[in-house]
Amino acid sequence: xxxQKITIEFxxxxxxxxxxxxxxxxxxxxxxxxxxxxQLNYWQVNFNLPWLTFGRLRPLHTNAxxxxxxxxxxxxxxxxxxxxxxxxxxxxxxxxxxxxxxxxLIIVAAAxxxxxxxxxxxxxxxxxxPINIAVTLIWVVFAVNFFWTLAKRREPSLYVAIWxxxxxxxxxxxxxxxxxxxxxTSWLHSxxxxxxxxDALVQWWYGHNAVAFFLTTxxxxxxxxxxxxxxxxxxYSYRLSxxxxxxxxxxxxxxxxxxxxxxxxxxxxxxxxxxxxxxxxAPSWGGMLNGLLTxxxxxxxxxxxxxxxxxxxxxxxxxMCTFEGPLLSIKSVNAxxxxxxxxxxxxxxxxxxxxxxxxxxxxxxxxxRLWSRPLHSxxxxxxxxxxxxxxxxxxxxxxxxxxxxxxxxLNATTENGTVLAYPNFLDTLNTIRPMMLMxxxxxxxxxxxxxxxxxxxxxxxxxxxxxxxxxxxxxxEGVIAHEDKITLVGTFLNPPVAFSILGxxxxxxxxxxxxxxxxxxxxxxxxxxxxxxAHFESRGKKWxxxxxxxxxxxxxxxxxxxxxxxxxGLVQIIPTVLVNRAANVEDRRxxxxxxxxxxxxxxxxxxxxxxxxxxxxxxxxxxxxRYGDYSRLGESIYDHPFQWGSKRTGPDLARVGSKYPNIWxxxxxxxPRAISVGSNMPNYPWLFTSPTDVAALPGKIAVQRxxxxxxxxxxxxxxxxxxxxxxxAIVEDLKTAGGVIAPDKQIVALIAYLQKLGKYETVAPSSRxxx
Amino acid sequence: MTPIxxxxxxxxxxxxxxGIQEFDKRLPNWWxxxxxxxxxxxxxxxAYFQWFHVGLDGPEEVTREMTKIEAARLAxxxxxxxxxxxxxxxxxxxxxxxxxxxxxLCASCHTEKLTGAIGPNLVDRLWIHGGTPKEIYATLEKxxxxxxxxxxxxxxxxxxxxxxxxxxxxxxxxxxPIEVQAAWIPQAPK
Numbered sequence: 004x005x006x007q008k009i010t011i012e013f014x015x016x017x018x019x020x021x022x023x024x025x026x027x028x029x030x031x032x033x034x035x036x037x038x039x040x041x042q043l044n045y046w047q048v049n050f051n052l053p054w055l056t057f058g059r060l061r062p063l064h065t066n067a068x069x070x071x072x073x074x075x076x077x078x079x080x081x082x083x084x085x086x087x088x089x090x091x092x093x094x095x096x097x098x099x100x101x102x103x104x105x106x107x108l109i110i111v112a113a114a115x116x117x118x119x120x121x122x123x124x125x126x127x128x129x130x131x132x133p134i135n136i137a138v139t140l141i142w143v144v145f146a147v148n149f150f151w152t153l154a155k156r157r158e159p160s161l162y163v164a165i166w167x168x169x170x171x172x173x174x175x176x177x178x179x180x181x182x183x184x185x186x187x188t189s190w191l192h193s194x195x196x197x198x199x200x201x202d203a204l205v206q207w208w209y210g211h212n213a214v215a216f217f218l219t220t221x222x223x224x225x226x227x228x229x230x231x232x233x234x235x236x237x238x239y240s241y242r243l244s245x246x247x248x249x250x251x252x253x254x255x256x257x258x259x260x261x262x263x264x265x266x267x268x269x270x271x272x273x274x275x276x277x278x279x280x281x282x283x284x285a286p287s288w289g290g291m292l293n294g295l296l297t298x299x300x301x302x303x304x305x306x307x308x309x310x311x312x313x314x315x316x317x318x319x320x321x322x323m324c325t326f327e328g329p330l331l332s333i334k335s336v337n338a339x340x341x342x343x344x345x346x347x348x349x350x351x352x353x354x355x356x357x358x359x360x361x362x363x364x365x366x367x368x369x370x371x372r373l374w375s376r377p378l379h380s381x382x383x384x385x386x387x388x389x390x391x392x393x394x395x396x397x398x399x400x401x402x403x404x405x406x407x408x409x410x411x412x413l414n415a416t417t418e419n420g421t422v423l424a425y426p427n428f429l430d431t432l433n434t435i436r437p438m439m440l441m442x443x444x445x446x447x448x449x450x451x452x453x454x455x456x457x458x459x460x461x462x463x464x465x466x467x468x469x470x471x472x473x474x475x476x477x478x479x480e481g482v483i484a485h486e487d488k489i490t491l492v493g494t495f496l497n498p499p500v501a502f503s504i505l506g507x508x509x510x511x512x513x514x515x516x517x518x519x520x521x522x523x524x525x526x527x528x529x530x531x532x533x534x535x536x537a538h539f540e541s542r543g544k545k546w547x548x549x550x551x552x553x554x555x556x557x558x559x560x561x562x563x564x565x566x567x568x569x570x571x572g573l574v575q576i577i578p579t580v581l582v583n584r585a586a587n588v589e590d591r592r593x594x595x596x597x598x599x600x601x602x603x604x605x606x607x608x609x610x611x612x613x614x615x616x617x618x619x620x621x622x623x624x625x626x627x628x629r630y631g632d633y634s635r636l637g638e639s640i641y642d643h644p645f646q647w648g649s650k651r652t653g654p655d656l657a658r659v660g661s662k663y664p665n666i667w668x669x670x671x672x673x674x675p676r677a678i679s680v681g682s683n684m685p686n687y688p689w690l691f692t693s694p695t696d697v698a699a700l701p702g703k704i705a706v707q708r709x710x711x712x713x714x715x716x717x718x719x720x721x722x723x724x725x726x727x728x729x730x731x732a733i734v735e736d737l738k739t740a741g742g743v744i745a746p747d748k749q750i751v752a753l754i755a756y757l758q759k760l761g762k763y764e765t766v767a768p769s770s771r772x773x774x
Numbered sequence: 775m776t777p778i779x780x781x782x783x784x785x786x787x788x789x790x791x792x793g794i795q796e797f798d799k800r801l802p803n804w805w806x807x808x809x810x811x812x813x814x815x816x817x818x819x820x821a822y823f824q825w826f827h828v829g830l831d832g833p834e835e836v837t838r839e840m841t842k843i844e845a846a847r848l849a850x851x852x853x854x855x856x857x858x859x860x861x862x863x864x865x866x867x868x869x870x871x872x873x874x875x876x877x878x879l880c881a882s883c884h885t886e887k888l889t890g891a892i893g894p895n896l897v898d899r900l901w902i903h904g905g906t907p908k909e910i911y912a913t914l915e916k917x918x919x920x921x922x923x924x925x926x927x928x929x930x931x932x933x934x935x936x937x938x939x940x941x942x943x944x945x946x947x948x949x950x951p952i953e954v955q956a957a958w959i960p961q962a963p964k
Contacts, residue, residue: 087792162791231794240799241787250809270831274823278816285809292805421847422931427878514820521825589833622832624839628929633836664922666960667883667892678882678892740960 007478013086015471017099018079019373022366024107025075026457029362031114032067033450039064040443042685043652044436046676049685054118056685058611062129063117068354069127069217071110076362077221078102078145081168083369084228085149088165090158090476094151098144105141109134121191124608124644125206127213128182132193135183142179146172150557157481159555163244167224169561170252174216174568181572182209186710188703192605194643194710197580200268200636202645204579207262208572215255216568218353219321222361223290226318229365231297233310239296245550247289252564254283256571261332264341265621266647267589267636272575273334279571280332287325294318309384313364316392320356324349338623339410342651344435344442348402355395355449363387363456370460376467383459390452397445405438414625423628428654429681483555494559497549498542502535507570515574588637591763595641595712596756598700598722599729603756605703606690606749608644615684617648618657618760631658631761638763641712653684658761665733666740668754690750697726697747729755851932854939859907862936863943872941875934879926888945893923894958897945905952911939921958 042048042057049056086093093099112134116122122129130138149172153165161169182205185193197205231238238244260268260276295318298311305311327349331340340346367384371377378384412431415424425431495501509531512524539546553560596604607613618639620630627633634657639645648655663671670677673691675684701719708714717725730746733754737744744750787796823829830838852858862868877886883893894902903913914935917925927935 084792090792158791160789160791162794163796228792228794232792237786237795237797239797240801241796242798243801244796246801265832271824273832274820278812278819282809282812282816284812285805288805288808292802296799418931418933419846419850421843421850422934423929426930430878514824622836624836624843627836627840628843633833661919662922662924664892664920664960667922670892680882 008475009478011090011092011474011476013083013472013474014093014096014099015083015373016469017093017096017103018083018369019469020103021075021079021082022369022373024103025072025079025362026366026460028067028071028075028110029359030450030453030457032064032072033446033453035060035064035067037443037446037450040439040446043439043683044443046683046685051686051688053120053610053689056610056687058614058685059118059120059122061614062122062126062611063114065127066113066117066129067110068358069213070113073218073222073354073358073362074106076358076365077171077217077225078106079369080225080229080365081149081171081221084164084225085152085168087472087474088158088162088228089153089156090474090481091152091155094148094155098148098151102141102144102148105137105144109137109141112137116191120609120611122609122611123183123185123193123195124611124613124646125182125195125202126210126613126649128206128209129611131191132183132185132187133190135179135185139176139180139183142172142176146176150561153557157476159481159483159487160551161554161557161560162227163238163241163248164224164227166244166248166560166564167220167227169557170248170564170568171216171221171224173561173565174212174220174252174256177568177572178209178212178216181576182206186706188706189699192699192703194703194706196643196710198643198710198712199640199645201576201580202643203263203266203268203647204260204272204576206645208256208259208576211259211262212256214353218358219255220252222358225361225365226290226294226314229368230294230314230318233308233314233364233368234298234301234304236297236299236301239293239299243289243293247286247293249567250286251283251290253567253570254279254286256568257575258283258332260575261337262649263647264332264334264337265623265626266619267622267634267638269579269636272579275575277332277334277337281329284326284329287328288322291318291322291325294321307381309381309388310364310368312385312388313360313367316388317357317360317364320352320360320395324353324357327352338621339414340406341621342617342649343406343410343413344402344438345406345410346650347442348399348406351402352395352399355391355398359449359453360391363391366456366460370463372472373469374464374467375470376463379459379462383455387452387455387459390448390455394445394448394450394452397448398442399445401438401441401445405435405442408438409435413629414623416625416628420624423625426629428629429679432652432683433681487552487555489552489556489559491559491562494556494562498535498538499546499549500563502531502538504566506531506535511574588640588766589635590637590766591635592637592766593639593641594759594762594764595714596759597725597729598697598704598717599695599726599752599755600759601703601707601756602695602697602700602726603749603752603754606695606753607756608646610687612656613646613648615648615650615652617651617655619647620655620657626655630655635763637766638761641707643707643710643712653682656757656760660758660760660762664740665736665754665758666742668757669737669742669744669750672750672753687750690753691744691748693749694747695726695730695749695752697723700726847932852936854908854911854932854936856907859911859936859939859943860948862940863907863946865940868937868940869944871934872937872939872944875930875938876941879930880938883922888942890958890961892960893921894955896942899951900953900955902955902958905946907939907943910942911935914939 038048039057039060053059082093113130116131116134117129121131123131149168184196186196187193195202227238257279258276260272261280264273264277298315301311305315330336331349367378409431412425412434416422417424506528509524509527512520513528516524620626620634622633667678671679672687674686675682700722704714704717704722727746730751733751734744734746787798883891884896885891888896890896903909903918913923915925915927917923
């Protein structure tokens with residue numbers, strides 16, 4: 004080894020940029036969150052303005068906090084820690100800047116398009132297709148910059164934080180691309196290629212794993228770097244890192260269907276979603292244990308150090324939420340909690356507690372290291388911690404109370420279980436109003452805490468000089484010894500990987516195979532487990548040595564991660580997509596929308612109605628008593644995107660068609676409280692003045708036809724004539740009922756759509772999708 | 775008593791990353807048990823529902839439950855002939871129960887004064903779908919879906935429905951003339 008030393012200066016400029024962006028967008032996201040929370044209590048703060056209405060702002064809130072706040076925080080943390088963990092400056096200053104500015108541009112584009120009502124209508128995937136492409140490109144820039152830096156590393160072995168970063172980059176790319184596959188109808192609008200149950204499955208495979216691989220794995224990586232750094236203690240257990248990393252990335256992917264429990268989703272997928280969610284409990288707690296137990300011997304520092312306070316609380320909230328998640332995935336618990344505020348509470352325990360507090364701890368720790376100044380005020384940071392903690396507890400406690408109360412009321416029956424105790428949905432909504440107000444108070448406290456951070460940050464850095472970290476390394480440090488290199492064959496031909504792949508293969512044969520295959524799979528698995536155990540007991544050292552070698556080989560490591568995260572999605576999605584759609588409908592098939600109804604549906608999607616209204620009557624007695632016969636698979640097969648929803652702030656709409664006269668809907672959309680006393684739904688006055696976009700319909704119908712919706716080969720004139728005829732009929736019906744409206748207004752199309760909901764034709768019963 | 779020797783896993787791994795070191799402690803047993811337990815539960819659950827089909831899937835379960843509910847409803851249905859409903863309408867307990875149901879569910883269209891808005895007036899002598907107690911009850915049973923009147927009996931049950939009819943009838947006299955009305959022009963609620 005040569006004695007010559009060189010000094011590397013890290014690219015901390017981009018870290019500072021991402022950090023500041025995270026702080027600013029975090030404030031924006033939280034302000035919008037507080038506003039939408041207030042809108043649920045006071046409909047007046049929708050201001051009767053389209054771009055300030057709950058249905059459009061709630062996607063802005065979720066996208067802002069996930070992609071802008073946590074996204075920027077994650078990039079700051081990853082770039083700061085990776086450079087130090089691999090002893091190399093980020094590979095390209097240009098790519099770093101492109102990454103930063105590209106991401107900010109995407110956020111600005113989202114903040115403009117979402118309030119304007121440009122939406123794909125899928126949660127956390129609302130952004131329109133040109134922005135989707137930009138996100139994909141910038142993610143590739145991030146990936147290239149990251150892996151290029153790994154390639155230039157002077158530290159051969161990859162630390163556990165880097166494992167989590169690799170899993171994040173790979174998996175988010177996979178999820179994002181598949182769930183955003185769409186066919187454009189214009190520059191601002193597209194239809195997702197999947198429809199109905201397929202779209203539901205893909206959406207929640209994505210939605211659930213956005214939580215996993217955007218809000219969890221990168222933050223675990225951040226924890227593994229910043230927590231031991233701040234505590235100045237060694238990480239509790241390396242082997243726990245190994246086990247919980249691989250089990251977490253493998254199991255997480257399978258759990259998506261727990262968002263669709265008791266729905267029309269085929270039973271085998273629901274069972275997978277529930278059982279894998281339970282299996283996810285231990286891997287998640289592995290991360291929590293490694294975090295909390297690393298603090299052993301440093302607990303006394305918690306009294307004085309706000310950074311450690313934030314970290315300890317964040318990891319505790321992580322543990323709480325990853326216990327609550329499996330609990331909520333149990334079908335019978337889910338029957339109570341799903342569609343209620345309990346889920347909102349669960350999510351905010353994770354985002355405010357885990358993400359927000361990890362962000363705060365990391366930022367307070369980084370400020371004095373990125374700028375040559377100690378933190379302006381430790382006391383203020385401590386105050387931030389306590390305000391935030393009380394805020395979260397109020398918020399989460401209120402949502403638990405609210406969700407369970409409303410769930411119990413909605414499910415309550417009377418007269419020997421034959422009738423609903425609270426047939427009027429609004430009775431249940433108005434019972435939880437105080438809790439909804441408590442949420443605003445809790446959220447506001449948290450927001451005030453965040454403003455304290457901004458003030459503290461500003462006072463710290465305003466007059467401080469930015470500093471970049473440096474490190475001295477030997478010129479030829481970090482060369483990987485030839486005998487440590489792993490070839491492609493060697494990636495797979497080694498005991499741990501071979502046994503794992505065989506075990507998963509046999510398990511799949513056992514679970515899904517027919518009689519003989521299933522029995523073969525069972526014996527194969529048993530044999531595999533016994534052999535693996537015997538081999539590990541006798542040659543366990545070899546397994547450890549091999550893993551040490553794997554850690555200096557970033558490409559084989561990445562390949563194994565790709566395989567681990569791909570399996571779950573492949574098993575769940577491919578059968579559902581390949582199965583003959585027409586045959587997989589149970590006993591009912593949806594009637595395709597007329598052109599006017601399709602236009603109305605696009606308005607429904609654009610206004611974000613799905614944020615409060617589901618279209619899925621679950622296979623549960625209280626749902627059937629309240630909303631009618633349970634929803635069949637076939638009743639949404641032509642829905643691109645599906646609109647099953649995830650929250651019922653208002654009642655389900657799956658069978659609302661023909662339930663009320665047209666005039667009811669007209670009056671209701673104009674002023675919901677004129678019809679439903681105590682409703683918190685916004686008014687929609689602009690639907691009465693804005694015209695329906697009929698000109699776009701031929702293009703939209705052509706795309707729908709391409710996607711398999713059985714539309715005849717209409718000419719443009721036929722489409723227009725059909726629209727005019729149906730609109731005229733509705734307008735005349737409204738007129739006899741005393742409602743005056745021009746046929747070209749959006750409200751007419753929306754009424755046409757709402758009246759179509761739940762219309763089907765009966766077909767010969769078929770079995771549910773391949774069991 | 776001999777002092778307990780320090781656990782062998784209290785040693786650090788030799789490698790250090792930017793100053794971060796790692797212990798290599800054994801996995802806690804209770805943690806391993808939750809992992810193994812969840813895996814075993816999965817196997818059992820899968821066998822119960824997917825292999826042996828002992829457990830019913832959602833549609834089978836809800837169909838079975840709804841059949842039972844239907845049977846219970848049929849068994850518990852009150853007598854809804856004209857005589858019984860008129861009697862109920864003179865029973866203050868039933869009328870008061872009916873008033874509560876009516877104001878919760880019906881008043882949004884028929885108003886609390888029953889004078890009609892989106893739905894027709896129920897205190898005049900004009901009836902669209904028949905004004906005998908039996909006919910009024912039948913309207914609640916089937917609904918007038920095209921006009922927006924839901925079928926209430928399946929939702930709130932026969933008892934509450936009969937009470938609501940009794941409440942409506944409490945504004946009427948047995949034997950008063952019933953005039954046929956062609957349609958109701960809906961009006962915005964005041």
